[in-house]
Amino acid sequence: MLRAQAKTSLIVAAIIIIVVLAGIAVYFATRPTTEQPTPPEKPEKIVWASTQLVPPKEQAFVKDQLLPKFKQETGIDVEFVGISYSDLVLKLESEIKAGKVTVSVIADLHGGLDMFASKGWLEDLRKFPQLEGRTFPKILEDYSYLHGIKAYVPWLTATYVMVVNKKAFDYLPEGLTPDDVIKGTEKWTYDALLAWAKNIYEKTGKKLLGFPAGPNGLFVRFLHGYLYPAFTGAQVENFDSPEAVEMWNYLKQLWQYVNPASTTWDAMADPLLREEVWIAWDHTARIKDAITTKPDQFVVVPVPRGPQGRGFILVIVGLAIPKGAPYQDAAWKLIDYLTRPETEVEILENVGFFPSVQEASGAVPEGPLKILAEGVNKMLNARDAIVAMIPSLGAKGGEFKQIYLTAFEQIVLQGKDPAEVTKELKPELLKLFEETGAPLPPPDSG
Numbered sequence: 001m002l003r004a005q006a007k008t009s010l011i012v013a014a015i016i017i018i019v020v021l022a023g024i025a026v027y028f029a030t031r032p033t034t035e036q037p038t039p040p041e042k043p044e045k046i047v048w049a050s051t052q053l054v055p056p057k058e059q060a061f062v063k064d065q066l067l068p069k070f071k072q073e074t075g076i077d078v079e080f081v082g083i084s085y086s087d088l089v090l091k092l093e094s095e096i097k098a099g100k101v102t103v104s105v106i107a108d109l110h111g112g113l114d115m116f117a118s119k120g121w122l123e124d125l126r127k128f129p130q131l132e133g134r135t136f137p138k139i140l141e142d143y144s145y146l147h148g149i150k151a152y153v154p155w156l157t158a159t160y161v162m163v164v165n166k167k168a169f170d171y172l173p174e175g176l177t178p179d180d181v182i183k184g185t186e187k188w189t190y191d192a193l194l195a196w197a198k199n200i201y202e203k204t205g206k207k208l209l210g211f212p213a214g215p216n217g218l219f220v221r222f223l224h225g226y227l228y229p230a231f232t233g234a235q236v237e238n239f240d241s242p243e244a245v246e247m248w249n250y251l252k253q254l255w256q257y258v259n260p261a262s263t264t265w266d267a268m269a270d271p272l273l274r275e276e277v278w279i280a281w282d283h284t285a286r287i288k289d290a291i292t293t294k295p296d297q298f299v300v301v302p303v304p305r306g307p308q309g310r311g312f313i314l315v316i317v318g319l320a321i322p323k324g325a326p327y328q329d330a331a332w333k334l335i336d337y338l339t340r341p342e343t344e345v346e347i348l349e350n351v352g353f354f355p356s357v358q359e360a361s362g363a364v365p366e367g368p369l370k371i372l373a374e375g376v377n378k379m380l381n382a383r384d385a386i387v388a389m390i391p392s393l394g395a396k397g398g399e400f401k402q403i404y405l406t407a408f409e410q411i412v413l414q415g416k417d418p419a420e421v422t423k424e425l426k427p428e429l430l431k432l433f434e435e436t437g438a439p440l441p442p443p444d445s446g
């Protein structure tokens with residue numbers, strides 16, 4: 001009997017201990033606390049991978065001048081990684097597939113960002129707050145929407161423009177004013193350019209229109225990105241069309257008044273400064289020295305318009321955030337900083353890329369850079385713009401250019417029939433797009 005009572009007491013005691021211990025556990029698990037949840041760690045560093053600003057001098061500007069100001073303002077350190085397009089593709093693809101993305105921001109050309117968006121590798125930037133105090137031209141804003149998302153924020157631009165020595169305005173053809181040329185009105189056409197160049201030649205005896213048609217010049221961009229869209233509405237699709245034949249016949253006429261030394265020139269700044277030409281077309285970076293040396297002598301103007309509109313090449317550098325990127329709030333702060341008008345002006349002054357925001361033009365100090373920026377801005381905002389993007393053909397890009405140069409040499413320099421030459425070359429052109437899988441550049445009017 002005593003043993004049974006003792007055993008019962010031990011069981012009761014054990015139950016009491018268990019209940020007490022359970023109560024203590026519940027108490028500590030549910031007791032109120034004044035401690036706050038640990039906030040997400042502020043990033044000590046984010047990674048920015050860029051295919052642009054990769055040359056040593058440009059990287060030095062980014063790392064030593066541009067990013068320290070951002071760190072001072074936000075406390076966020078940025079590791080700038082200059083990278084080739086092919087390496088960036090491999091990096092993004094492997095990291096996204098592994099679910100371990102290390103890059104927070106990428107900077108690349110429109111063509112590359114288009115490809116990334118098509119694969120679902122980019123965040124939709126509409127989820128972030130609006131960027132205040134900046135206005136993007138409609139052309140740039142429209143291009144930044146890709147495959148159903150806001151794929152990137154336009155950051156920098158580059159293009160090719162015409163530069164006019166003010167002396168040439170004394171020889172304008174009847175019905176064309178300096179204002180027409182400078183503002184790019186409907187009267188500033190390729191026919192007007194022909195009449196102007198002819199008038200200069202007849203009154204001075206000199207051929208004062210020039211192009212960078214030398215071995216390392218960029219004249220091929222004028223052919224596929226300016227004349228073809230302006231006359232045919234597209235770079236590739238209408239390569240052998242009747243409108244293309246008309247274009248080549250026009251160029252044969254124009255070439256009578258082009259300085260013959262053009263086929264030896266790789267850039268137009270020096271010929272402009274030597275007054276071997278009064279009217280020149282070239283990349284903004286390659287005529288910059290003429291403007292900075294004699295800013296009072298030159299004016300930068302939009303290119304002429306053709307039957308289809310004012311065709312021109314637009315190089316767009318965009319800023320994007322990879323899908324699943326770490327520290328996305330910090331990434332957006334960096335994008336905000338990089339697209340401020342004052343930041344974009346600083347980039348223009350140091351490396352020559354042009355701003356993507358209209359407010360930056362007003363922030364450029366008076367002088368040669370303002371002349372360039374205003375000329376570029378007028379062309380970007382032209383109502384009759386037909387924008388040509390350089391096709392993303394990778395290693396086939398050289399073959400693409402050579403086809404247009406071959407057409408030029410055979411038609412303009414050798415006098416062959418443009419209808420026969422373009423018909424013969426078009427299959428080679430289309431084959432490049434078939435082999436690479438790249439889409440044909442679409443006609444695109446602004």
